[in-house]
Amino acid sequence: MNTVLDISNKNIPGSDVPAQSEGPIQYVNELTTLNLGPTHPATHGIFQNILQMDGEKIVSAEQTVGYIHRAFEKIAERRPFYQITTLTDRMNYCSSPINNMGWLMTVEKLLGITVPKRAQYIRVIMMELARIADHLICNGILGVDTGAFTGFLYLFQERENIYEIYEEVCGARLTTNMGRIGGMERDLSPEAIRKIRAFIKRFPAVMQEFEKMFNRNRIFMDRVVDVGPISAERALSYGFTGPNLRAAGVDYDVRVMNPYSSYEDFEFDIPVGKSGDTYDRFMVRNEEIWQSLRIIEQAIENLPEGSYYADAPEYYLPPKQEVYKNMEALIYHFKIIMGEIDAPAGEVYHAVEGGNGELGFYLISDGGRAPYRLHFRRPCFIYYQAFPEMCKGTTLSDAIVIMSSLNVIAGELDA
Amino acid sequence: MQLTNRSKQVSNKEMTLAEKMYLPAIAQGLAITIKHFFQKKPTIQYPEVKRYLGPIFRGHHVLKRDEEGRERCTACGLCSLACPAEAISMVAAERKKGEENLYREEKYAAVYEINMLRCIFCGLCEEACPKQAVYLRHDRFVPVFTERDQVIYGKDRLVEQLDDRYVRTGSEVRATPTEPTLSRSAT
Numbered sequence: 060m061n062t063v064l065d066i067s068n069k070n071i072p073g074s075d076v077p078a079q080s081e082g083p084i085q086y087v088n089e090l091t092t093l094n095l096g097p098t099h100p101a102t103h104g105i106f107q108n109i110l111q112m113d114g115e116k117i118v119s120a121e122q123t124v125g126y127i128h129r130a131f132e133k134i135a136e137r138r139p140f141y142q143i144t145t146l147t148d149r150m151n152y153c154s155s156p157i158n159n160m161g162w163l164m165t166v167e168k169l170l171g172i173t174v175p176k177r178a179q180y181i182r183v184i185m186m187e188l189a190r191i192a193d194h195l196i197c198n199g200i201l202g203v204d205t206g207a208f209t210g211f212l213y214l215f216q217e218r219e220n221i222y223e224i225y226e227e228v229c230g231a232r233l234t235t236n237m238g239r240i241g242g243m244e245r246d247l248s249p250e251a252i253r254k255i256r257a258f259i260k261r262f263p264a265v266m267q268e269f270e271k272m273f274n275r276n277r278i279f280m281d282r283v284v285d286v287g288p289i290s291a292e293r294a295l296s297y298g299f300t301g302p303n304l305r306a307a308g309v310d311y312d313v314r315v316m317n318p319y320s321s322y323e324d325f326e327f328d329i330p331v332g333k334s335g336d337t338y339d340r341f342m343v344r345n346e347e348i349w350q351s352l353r354i355i356e357q358a359i360e361n362l363p364e365g366s367y368y369a370d371a372p373e374y375y376l377p378p379k380q381e382v383y384k385n386m387e388a389l390i391y392h393f394k395i396i397m398g399e400i401d402a403p404a405g406e407v408y409h410a411v412e413g414g415n416g417e418l419g420f421y422l423i424s425d426g427g428r429a430p431y432r433l434h435f436r437r438p439c440f441i442y443y444q445a446f447p448e449m450c451k452g453t454t455l456s457d458a459i460v461i462m463s464s465l466n467v468i469a470g471e472l473d474a
Numbered sequence: 475m476q477l478t479n480r481s482k483q484v485s486n487k488e489m490t491l492a493e494k495m496y497l498p499a500i501a502q503g504l505a506i507t508i509k510h511f512f513q514k515k516p517t518i519q520y521p522e523v524k525r526y527l528g529p530i531f532r533g534h535h536v537l538k539r540d541e542e543g544r545e546r547c548t549a550c551g552l553c554s555l556a557c558p559a560e561a562i563s564m565v566a567a568e569r570k571k572g573e574e575n576l577y578r579e580e581k582y583a584a585v586y587e588i589n590m591l592r593c594i595f596c597g598l599c600e601e602a603c604p605k606q607a608v609y610l611r612h613d614r615f616v617p618v619f620t621e622r623d624q625v626i627y628g629k630d631r632l633v634e635q636l637d638d639r640y641v642r643t644g645s646e647v648r649a650t651p652t653e654p655t656l657s658r659s660a661t
Contacts, residue, residue, distance in 0.1 A: 142558040145596045209507055216516050223528075230530040230610075236596040244601075250528070272506055276499045277489065284487050291475055310481035328482040339485045346484040382604055389604070396556050396602045 090118060093455070097126050101459045103200060104469025106443070108458075115454045120447040124440070128473040135433040139398030140166050140374075141240055143433070148234040150435065151471040153196050154189035154414035155235045156225070161411035163238050164319055165420040168407045170240070172371045176363040178242040179321040184255065184358045185228060185237060186320070186411070187351040191262075192221045193414030194302075194344040194351075197466040201341055202273060204463045205282045210269050217265050220258050227251035241375035242368030252359065259356055266352075270345060280338060287449040287461035288336040298441045301416025303465060306343045307335030313412040324361075325354045337464040373400050398428040415439055415466055439471040529642060531612040532597045535588055536640045537633045538607050540578055545633060546607035549583035556602035561592035578605075586632060590616050591625045611640055 095101075095108040102108070105126040111118040131146045138146070147158035160182045167174060174182075195218050199211035222232040228251050229237040229244065238244065247255075273279050289299075291307040304311055310329040314322040330346035332339025368375050376395055377388035394400050404426035410419040419436030442465045449465075450458040492498060518525050527533070538546050549566035567584035569577045576582075593616075599608045619625055634640050 138558060142556070142598065145558040145594060145598075207503075209503070213510070219516075226531055227528045230528065230532040230597055230612075231595060234594060234596070236598070245530070248528075268506060272503055275489075275493050276503070277493055277496055278499050280487070280489065280493075306485075309475040310477050312478075315478050315480060327480070329478060329480050330484040331481045332485040333483070333487070338487060342485045346482070376601060379606065392604060393552070396552050398555075 095455075095458070097123070101204065101463075103463060104467065104472070106467065106469060106472060108446070110455070110458070112455065117450050117453055117455065117458055120450055120458070122443060122446060124443065125473055127469050131474045132433050132435065135430055137429055139428050140402065140430070141395070141398075143430070144238070145234070145236050147435075148236055149470055150437065150474055151193070151414055151418070151439070151468050152233060153468060154193035155233065156185040156189040156229075156237045157193075157411060157413050158418065159235060159237045160186055160320070161409065161413065161418050162420055163240055164411065165407060165409040165422050166240050166402075167369075168409050169402060169405060169422060169424055170371070170374060171403075172241050172369050172374065174242055174320075174369050175366045176321065177246075177365045178367045178369070180358045180362050181228075181243050181247055181367060182238065182320050183322065183325070184247075184355050185225075187354045187358070188221050188224060188255075188258075190351045190412075190414050191348050192218050193466075194348050197414075197463070198269075198273075198341055198344050200463050201283075201337070201460065202279075204460050205279055207272070207279065210272050213265060214269055217258075217262055220254070220261070224251060224254045224258060227254055239368070239375060241371040242366070246367045247362075255355065255359055259352065259359070262352060266345075266348060274342070274345070283337040283341060283460060283464070285334070286337045286457045287453065287464070288334045289445060289449055290335060293448070294335060294445070297445045299416065299438075299445070300441075301412065301414075301438055302343045302347060303335070303340055303416065303442055305330060306332035306339035308333060313410050313417050317410065319409070319411060325357050327351075327354050337460055340464045401426055401428060410436065413438060415442070415468070415471065435474055437471045437474055439467045440474075443467050443472055527612055529612055532595045532600075532610040534611045534614040534616050535593075535599075535627070535632055536609050536611050537583075537586060537629065538609060538640065539634055539636070542575070543636055544574075544576060544578040545582055546578050546605045547583045547586060548579045548581045548605055548607075549586070550604065552602040552604060553599035553608050556598045557593075558596060558598065559592045559594045561589045561594075562599060563587050563589075583629070586629050588627045588632065589625060590619070590627055609640060609642065612642065613640075 091112040093110045093112050095110055097105045097107040107123040107126065109121045109123070111120070129149070131150070135143045135146060144159050144162055147162045148155040150158050195214045199214045202208070202210040225232055225235055225237070227248055229235045289307055291309050294304050294307040295309065299307070300311060300313070308331050310331045312329045315329060327350040330343045330350065332343050372387075372391050374395065377385070377391055381388035382392045402424045404424055406421070406423040408419060408421045410417045412418075416438030417436065418438060421434040421436065422430050423432040425431040446462060446465065446467070449461050453461070540546050549564050551564065554560070554562035554564060564583045564587070565585040566581055569580050569582055595610065597610055600610050
């Protein structure tokens with residue numbers, strides 16, 4: 060395959076020098092090494108792919124990870140539990156509330172705290188909004204990579220509205236640091252509820268317009284159908300979860316298989332695809348957006364009354380007014396902030412259905428103020444391992460599309 | 475593979491004859507784009523028009539003074555302990571006689587610095603403060619800096635000015651008269 064190129068032969072294709080030998084020009088079959096990344100606008104993040112190209116076809120791919128590795132698992136070993144929420148923000152930054160809630164639920168599992176229904180419903184609303192934002196970005200970007208910028212911009216207006224809801228709930232847009240151990244940091248304000256209701260009302264029209272533009276569009280379908288398929292068997296052996304596995308036809312969803320945070324209360328379907336190609340992944344994400352909207356509608360209609368935080372004075376900060384009047388509250392305030400309260404020893408695993416798939420937190424506590432060891436099961440890392448197999452034999456432009464439909468997010472890949 | 479009874483097939487790759495023709499797809503796309511020409515623009519002309527940020531938005535830090543204009547901070551160090559980014563540092567000092575109108579308690583922060591390159595605006599310092607001294611303003615961002623010596627904010631830039639008191643009001647606050655329609659309602 061790898062023929063040595065002899066310059067003196069002058070048989071380089073496209074060269075102005077006429078071939079000296081008799082007969083037709085002999086094209087030299089040589090592979091080109093192409094560095095896709097680490098900083099390349101089409102990779103949507105910092106990852107490097109070293110592609111061996113035979114003309115337009117990809118012969119093999121080799122990935123490098125770790126360009127934005129920030130050692131979160133190591134940093135977490137020195138931080139009190141409540142400060143680790145800020146680290147999880149920065150993993151899948153397209154859907155940080157899901158990461159926050161997943162981590163808080165893990166800690167609550169270790170500490171044995173039961174969160175009140177109202178807090179669970181608020182968490183469900185925020186998580187589903189985050190899922191919509193995540194899928195909007197992924198599908199919008201897929202449109203950009205196939206040459207349709209317009210849909211992306213129309214969707215981004217709705218993403219902005221979701222971020223405005225975050226602003227009302229937690230005070231930030233991207234790095235949300237939402238929720239506290241034992242509940243939420245504050246109740247849903249009337250303004251937040253108004254914004255969520257306005258979003259539910261306004262969003263379907265925008266989404267329908269986007270689907271009208273893409274779903275049955277011949278130009279788009281030619282570009283994505285049968286591009287980068289992966290069979291259910293291969294997907295499972297790689298460890299795929301989430302939309303990418305469902306696109307291959309396996310209806311595995313953590314929210315259904317292993318319900319957390321009252322997901323068993325809600326009616327929703329699990330969209331599945333047929334062959335696990337890019338079109339299936341796109342369609343599954345689109346349908347998941349509709350299902351998430353259904354869950355938010357149900358949650359906001361049936362939002363229970365009651366407290367938004369658990370009765371866990373050792374872990375949930377007392378209100379500021381209590382701190383001034385009540386000696387006990389003052390002591391707990393200082394103890395919680397200084398990380399003086401030891402967690403029980405033990406190990407827990409908790410998984411949530413993240414924007415990309417099963418986002419797991421494996422936490423070992425030796426009874427100290429910080430985790431003894433914390434491992435994040437990051438779905439993007441797993442998807443990225445399958446990328447060489449999926450893009451082998453396709454063209455470079457298809458590889459870009461496959462990558463963006465896998466929704467590999469650099470922050471989650473490297474953590 | 476069927477694991478639950480809630481799965482729903484969503485993918486149909488067979489194209490009908492109408493879908494197989496390229497031209498309708500192009501016309502449809504153009505129609506949507508042209509429709510958007512005549513819709514209201516969602517763009518906000520930023521420096522002239524500022525969008526309202528909710529009453530709990532986490533922006534510029536401020537060290538509060540009390541009603542009599544005395545600094546509330548007592549340099550207890552809880553905020554720097556709670557800071558996940560280790561951005562806050564302080565030096566405590568004892569209040570001298572005659573400084574009662576400057577500092578609220580006997581101990582105060584002689585130096586209070588926040589490194590804005592480290593700060594992640596998580597709001598944990600505000601939650602930690604037992605004196606209600608540190609707040610993240612909802613109405614002001616930390617401005618962009620271009621020099622390294624601008625990034626450490628000392629007390630000169632953090633303590634609130636007497637003529638520019640920060641009040642965290644409820645939901646009735648409105649930042650600019652020209653706020654876009656999607657933002658906070660007038661209620």
